[in-house]
Amino acid sequence: MSPARRFFRWLLRQEVISLNNIIYDSPRLVIETKDILLPNGKERKYLFVQPVEAVCILPTDEEYVYLIRQYRAVIDSYILEVVAGGMDKEGESKEDAARRELAEEARMQAEEIIPRGFVYSSPGFCTEKLWLFEARGLSPCEDLEMDEDEIIEQVKVRKEDVFSLIASGEISDAKTIALLTRVLNQ
Template structure:
């Protein structure tokens, strides 16, 4: 049974049968797919420091965004990199995908590393996003994860997929 339908999100309540035969009621969130991109230039990368209203704080993240209907993940990666950083990339290397929170959602996030960056002067940032682009040395990423400066799960996964 559908509980909620919005522009990019539906919430459904359903009865499921677990592999052990037990029946349970569960709520599943269907947000659609998304991408996360790590733009790399030499020994540095670009993260964004973005205000997130759900946690009422600014957090460091990889640029990311939702896949539009009919759009392929690599197209979304190109679009979102420009929208969130004002940069375009010549090379996008796929790094697989993740389930960010499979306990309640079927969302998949496709991961990319973007290279050969250049400024894109013809772009518009979404009006509801408060973003600062931060050039960050690659050598600092592990310490930023370890000390809690980077707490965003998709960003941590992307960094691991790119460098481990």
């Protein structure tokens, strides 16, 4: 078990010694502080950023992976990444969310959606769990409406070029690197 996972399990078992202070609360995100009593007897205030769980999807075929180049306002830049999105629809399964995001962002549908586990996005302060999927048997699908803040272009990358793009920093998104590594190291 990774150190981050052990820490998260430990943190979830800790005694909360004061009421939570909710800073922000919406259907997609809760931000709060909690005072935690640590095993060494010390108290510490932790910031918990709690978004909805999300899915990340890597469309693949025999030779290529299909990424998207998307504008991210928070870093004021375009970034090369996998298709991803929040699981914010009531009753939607992980696989259904993956298929929806694949259609919305990559304009693709897949015969197979293969689970590749999960990662935490930033477990030092964030509870977000990212469910990883590979999509195979790709075909185009009808255009679905993108979110108004999504500025996306599809990018086809040869599998043999992926790790040099990571090494050069052209692919710098953590969830993308995690999913590419899981799929291409099979």
